[in-house]
Amino acid sequence: xxxxxxxxxxxxxxQERFLDALTVHVRLSVYALLLGILIFVPLGxxxxxxxxxxxxxxxxxxxxxxxxxxxxxxxxxxxxxxxxIAPFWDRNFTLALIALTLLAGPPLIINTDxxxxxxxxxxxxxxxxxxxxxxxxxxxxxxxxALPVITAGVRTAAVEVIASATFAAFxxxxxxxxxxxxxxxxxxxxxxxxxxxxxxxLALGAEVSLAGLERLVAHPA
Amino acid sequence: MNKLDGQxxxxxxxxxxxxxxxxxxxxxxxxVSDLSLTVERGKFVVLLGPSGCGKxxxxxxxxxxxxxxxxxxxxxxxxxxxxxxxxxxxxxGYVIQQTGLFPHMRVEDNIAVVPKLLGWDKxxxxxxxxxxxxxxxxxxxxxxxxxxxxxxxxxxxxVGLARxxxxxxxxxxxxxxxxxxxxxxxxxxxxELRRIHQELGQTIVFVTHDIDEAVRLADDIxxxxxxxxxxxxxxxxxxxxxxxxxxxDLVGAxxxxxxxxxxxARTIATPVHAGELPPLEMRPETIDVRAxxxxxxxxxxxxxxxxxxxxxxxxxxxxxAVRTVARxxxxxxxx
Amino acid sequence: MNFDYLIDHRxxxxxxxxxxxQLCALAIALALVFAIPxxxxxxxxxxxxxxxxxxxxxxYTIPSLAFLAFLIPPVGLGRQPAxxxxxxxxxxxxxxxxxxxxxxxxxxxxxxxxxxxxxxxxSxxxxxxxxALPVLIAGMRIAIVSTISLATVTAxxxxxxxxxxxxxxxxxxxxSMILAGTVAISALALGVDLLLRLVERMTPASRALHxxxx
Numbered sequence: 036x037x038x039x040x041x042x043x044x045x046x047x048x049x050q051e052r053f054l055d056a057l058t059v060h061v062r063l064s065v066y067a068l069l070l071g072i073l074i075f076v077p078l079g080x081x082x083x084x085x086x087x088x089x090x091x092x093x094x095x096x097x098x099x100x101x102x103x104x105x106x107x108x109x110x111x112x113x114x115x116x117x118x119x120i121a122p123f124w125d126r127n128f129t130l131a132l133i134a135l136t137l138l139a140g141p142p143l144i145i146n147t148d149x150x151x152x153x154x155x156x157x158x159x160x161x162x163x164x165x166x167x168x169x170x171x172x173x174x175x176x177x178x179x180x181a182l183p184v185i186t187a188g189v190r191t192a193a194v195e196v197i198a199s200a201t202f203a204a205f206x207x208x209x210x211x212x213x214x215x216x217x218x219x220x221x222x223x224x225x226x227x228x229x230x231x232x233x234x235x236x237l238a239l240g241a242e243v244s245l246a247g248l249e250r251l252v253a254h255p256a
Numbered sequence: 257m258n259k260l261d262g263q264x265x266x267x268x269x270x271x272x273x274x275x276x277x278x279x280x281x282x283x284x285x286x287x288v289s290d291l292s293l294t295v296e297r298g299k300f301v302v303l304l305g306p307s308g309c310g311k312x313x314x315x316x317x318x319x320x321x322x323x324x325x326x327x328x329x330x331x332x333x334x335x336x337x338x339x340x341x342x343x344x345x346x347x348x349g350y351v352i353q354q355t356g357l358f359p360h361m362r363v364e365d366n367i368a369v370v371p372k373l374l375g376w377d378k379x380x381x382x383x384x385x386x387x388x389x390x391x392x393x394x395x396x397x398x399x400x401x402x403x404x405x406x407x408x409x410x411x412x413x414x415v416g417l418a419r420x421x422x423x424x425x426x427x428x429x430x431x432x433x434x435x436x437x438x439x440x441x442x443x444x445x446x447x448e449l450r451r452i453h454q455e456l457g458q459t460i461v462f463v464t465h466d467i468d469e470a471v472r473l474a475d476d477i478x479x480x481x482x483x484x485x486x487x488x489x490x491x492x493x494x495x496x497x498x499x500x501x502x503x504x505d506l507v508g509a510x511x512x513x514x515x516x517x518x519x520x521a522r523t524i525a526t527p528v529h530a531g532e533l534p535p536l537e538m539r540p541e542t543i544d545v546r547a548x549x550x551x552x553x554x555x556x557x558x559x560x561x562x563x564x565x566x567x568x569x570x571x572x573x574x575x576x577a578v579r580t581v582a583r584x585x586x587x588x589x590x591x
Numbered sequence: 592m593n594f595d596y597l598i599d600h601r602x603x604x605x606x607x608x609x610x611x612x613q614l615c616a617l618a619i620a621l622a623l624v625f626a627i628p629x630x631x632x633x634x635x636x637x638x639x640x641x642x643x644x645x646x647x648x649x650x651y652t653i654p655s656l657a658f659l660a661f662l663i664p665p666v667g668l669g670r671q672p673a674x675x676x677x678x679x680x681x682x683x684x685x686x687x688x689x690x691x692x693x694x695x696x697x698x699x700x701x702x703x704x705x706x707x708x709x710x711x712x713x714s715x716x717x718x719x720x721x722x723a724l725p726v727l728i729a730g731m732r733i734a735i736v737s738t739i740s741l742a743t744v745t746a747x748x749x750x751x752x753x754x755x756x757x758x759x760x761x762x763x764x765x766x767s768m769i770l771a772g773t774v775a776i777s778a779l780a781l782g783v784d785l786l787l788r789l790v791e792r793m794t795p796a797s798r799a800l801h802x803x804x805x
Binding site (some may be wrong): 230 | 592648649657665689739748754766776781787
């Protein structure tokens with residue numbers, strides 16, 4: 036309890052610093068997630084309609100064994116080059132954004148592909164039988180039916196991104212992870228919690244709210 | 257019926273249900289209530305009734321898969337509650353609808369389950385597997401090493417039957433074993449089961465909701481409703497003389513054809529008069545009236561000739577006689 | 592970035608790989624101590640299933656760095672908190688698959704096992720477990736493979752293993768070390784994945800299915 040009080044005290048005394056870290060963390064996560072959805076959901080759609088799709092999904096699944104932290108660290112030596120992509124941002128932020136976007140990839144691709152393939156062929160056939168064109172079948176039938184599973188992929192990706200954003204502190208990005216890393220360096224337990232508690236709440240919040248969204252887009256069976 | 261030297265004779269009654277009741281904890285009404293029934297040794301008894309009538313509960317109480325709330329069940333004169341359940345079940349063959357074959361075991365291992373539980377040696381078990389596969393019409397060489405998923409539904413059910421027969425049980429319990437099979441496979445297996453029963457003479461209790469199946473198989477049919485026995489008797493008696501509307505609806509007694517299928521044509525034939533020219537259409541005299549009627553209606557005939565074993569015409573079956581028999585009780589008409 | 596470190600220091604990489612395996616083995620062993628009874632419990636009492644899985648799902652959602660941070664005050668640094676965190680994460684995959692495997696067994700096969708006269712123990716060991724085995728092994732595989740990847744961050748609190756190559760690589764600015772660690776961890780995970788897939792296929796239940804298809 037003293038630790039928690041200590042953490043609260045710290046936040047009150049360093050409000051600006053805390054809010055700054057929180058903002059960076061959320062901004063980084065949201066950007067990565069949105070960018071990930073923009074890139075990888077269409078890729079999943081392609082995978083579901085392309086003959087090489089299963090192979091691609093297989094490779095993406097296998098790539099999940101690469102530790103999240105590795106993706107960040109492997110890009111780090113190229114921070115100078117990466118920094119030039121978005122000169123208006125801190126180069127480490129850009130680097131972390133790219134890494135987290137990549138980390139959002141596997142759950143988005145895998146779920147989108149599985150969701151679209153999971154729609155019963157008889158339903159699609161029926162839609163065609165009613166006179167829908169190929170694109171109408173996709174936008175009005177297949178995609179809406181696949182949406183809950185795709186949303187589940189977004190949920191997994193969101194939790195992954197929020198968690199991995201803490202690692203960005205290791206390469207000098209001021210996310211909530213910075214309190215955890217400096218908490219250990221300074222051996223200040225309260226400081227550890229200043230990072231750990233909000234990050235956990237963020238992850239749980241994303242999990243719960245996206246699970247809610249998933250139910251919302253699910254059609255009653 | 258007992259011989260005089262009855263010392264080693266088993267009791268005449270294979271199974272006795274004595275005021276048996278079963279209520280399920282969440283059920284509003286009892287599944288089986290105060291039911292008494294005696295199954296004679298060697299009889300093929302079919303429990304018939306709509307779903308929820310308690311027939312399956314009664315069957316499963318016999319090998320203690322379900323335990324009664326009250327009453328006594330004796331198998332071979334022994335109260336089933338006095339024997340450990342697994343031991344009891346190993347002595348009673350058991351076949352269920354979806355075969356219940358163990359999917360991870362080959363056909364031979366499925367059949368060997370009970371012999372193994374009883375500690376038979378390998379050679380005896382192996383010989384028995386071959387013997388049983390022959391009995392159920394599956395060549396051992398082709399079938400021993402297969403897995404259940406590699407068999408058709410009918411083949412699976414044959415293996416299920418072989419497994420139940422493995423240690424030559426005196427009593428067999430069968431819970432709608434052919435319910436999931438197509439009509440042709442079903443009637444084929446019904447015939448085989450009938451043959452096996454005649455060959456081996458076990459006591460069989462068989463559950464079904466299919467009246468045709470019951471009529472084809474049973475020595476005795478027991479009709480159940482709401483956990484009680486409504487009527488029991490031989491198939492002819494049941495279909496021709498239903499005790500109430502429930503039974504008559506169930507057996508479709510209004511369908512005269514079904515009744516006719518139980519009667520041999522010769523029993524209602526008229527004799528051939530000397531000098532009379534018999535009809536050209538001939539059938540063996542053992543044909544059932546339903547089939548004979550089919551022939552007549554199909555060819556627009558008023559009468560057909562019936563022939564004995566040697567091919568001589570032994571009688572004439574008149575359409576009028578069939579009509580009469582269909583309208584009245586055939587037993588009255590023929591006895 | 593190059594493979595120099597992996598080639599020049601392969602003894603060190605192998606030593607760390609062994610350390611990594613030990614760490615993961617400890618974590619999985621601890622995880623099973625909880626997951627087996629939990630899986631059996633929610634199979635026997637399906638009412639507990641949803642709440643149990645929700646709790647395990649919530650635990651799984653805690654970011655790993657935060658989870659480690661929570662454990663530092665009471666447990667300190669080193670292998671111990673790492674094993675606890677990894678075991679906690681493994682619960683979800685293990686328990687979910689144990690439950691799915693055990694309750695997914697064809698009820699007809701189970702009824703038949705009692706019907707032919709098996710005791711409860713015989714029915715469990717000869718029918719239920721063999722039939723559930725492929726799913727049980729799949730659960731172990733998923734848990735073990737993700738543990739191998741997750742056991743990277745734990746190097747940050749001095750739990751050892753291949754993750755130390757990553758942190759040292761950042762600290763000493765040696766990209767070759769980062770690559771060596773990443774390659775070793777990924778290879779280890781994929782190798783174990785493959786191995787356990789083979790084991791899964793060799794179970795009688797899978798062999799029976801496989802033969803039926805061909």
